[in-house]
Amino acid sequence: MPEDLMTNSDNPLDLMVRKLAMHADLSDDDVSTLRALPYTYRVLDAGAYLVRENEVPDQCAVLVSGFAFRQKLTGDGARQIVSIHLPGDPLDLQHLFLDVADHNVQTLTRAEVAIIPRDALRRLARSNASIGHAILVLILIEASIFREWVLNVGRRDSRARLAHLLCEFAVRLDAIGLATSAGYELPMTQEQLADALGLTPVHVNRTLKGLDVDGLITRHRRHVGFPAIKALRQLADFNPRYLHLERQAAD
Amino acid sequence: MPEDLMTNSDNPLDLMVRKLAMHADLSDDDVSTLRALPYTYRVLDAGAYLVRENEVPDQCAVLVSGFAFRQKLTGDGARQIVSIHLPGDPLDLQHLFLDVADHNVQTLTRAEVAIIPRDALRRLARSNASIGHAILVLILIEASIFREWVLNVGRRDSRARLAHLLCEFAVRLDAIGLATSAGYELPMTQEQLADALGLTPVHVNRTLKGLDVDGLITRHRRHVGFPAIKALRQLADFNPRYLHLERQAAD
DNA sequence: CGTTTAATTGAAAGCAGTCAAACTATGTGG
């Protein structure tokens, strides 16, 4: 890992740089170039829109702290959350080279973001092969997560579906140091969980209770604990491979 | 559109080249370069695997004729089809820069494919900016379709869900000249439809019948007709924007 | 033709949804 990542860690983009560096060989120059991207630092309330469907995206926010999600609505107003984003995630790689947004991106909690002009990121992605490659890998991994979500929503019952989401969070939060083996702070309301799982809030409530009663999770406020993570993973049919967190050998 | 696309249309890669050219400015040189990619022409039976989960992908087949699909399995064997591919589609852009396949790709019907060594395509994508960009746009569009499928499976009832899939096919098949306004040949069995929709084959059968009885579709063998496409689209809550078929102005 | 695969139909069961109400936090202002 390039040295720049170890020092001077006061740049809001560093979490993203680290994430990019996980999947591609970035030189010190590449890292400097990324850190030199223009950005606007902002703190947003929960629910703030970062991308609106049908509009032309002109920025790519990077999540510095807090959480965000992607969402689509049906004609009669039902909401489906299609992915969740954690600190360090660039929030609009998905529209980087598309001209009309096909879904919405919102903050899930109060969040700090660094807003990068889309053109600057586009230019960098096209002019610097290593950085472009790193961005592409992130896009491919997001697509892999979408596929797993199709499977999760399409073919798992409510218990497994919910357990799977909790396991995904556990692994992804752990990767950025926001979870311990004991558990983590789940930032979502049950209504949001329902929209991510294709269920109703009432049923999410009952299903959470079921997992709790069976000793698979514990709950205090927003904190979720995992007293039997192995059993939970088995119930969830969870295999973290689709997250592509392990860096493989470069070509 | 570069001239090469109009003439010499006996190269199996031409359908893919046309698709790439829809979303990026490709010079005549770019087109020649793409057509000069090494490939192996093969005819595959229905159900043949092009990519296997957990294996290292080493090729990227391009569909010349016939259909293909991406699929994942749960631990207890339930199958979810996560996307369908039509002639001209590159079948493994999704793993182009990932090192272990996270899902399976199979032919849906007997199909002609041109198998390109993955390394050759990777090199080209990294060395030629225009072609790399065109490939990236295709990857982004696939991701958009995954998102719509999450919404479809998560938040639409069986009627709307099935109708939505039929509408998606109508638009995509029409784009490559395989559908008329009257209808098209649907290459999927009801079991495969069920696996794409997160339903059971029995319920797909009943739902198809329901659409038929209500005059929204007609069925003869594998041919599906659309006597009331407008009503079907409305029922399906279908908006083709997520397919990003319209070429927007380049940057 | 006979065999296999796919489509169709019926009856019953179950998982998740709907509706409604109560309860618990959390936060605000007086």
Add this chain to the structure above:
DNA sequence: CCACATAGTTTGACTGCTTTCAATTAAACG
């Protein structure tokens, strides 16, 4: 510090969409 408002969680009773199980019919294939 309490009264009140709001957002989120929890529970119960009931409904219903989809599944399951089983059997029949039709189509595709060698």
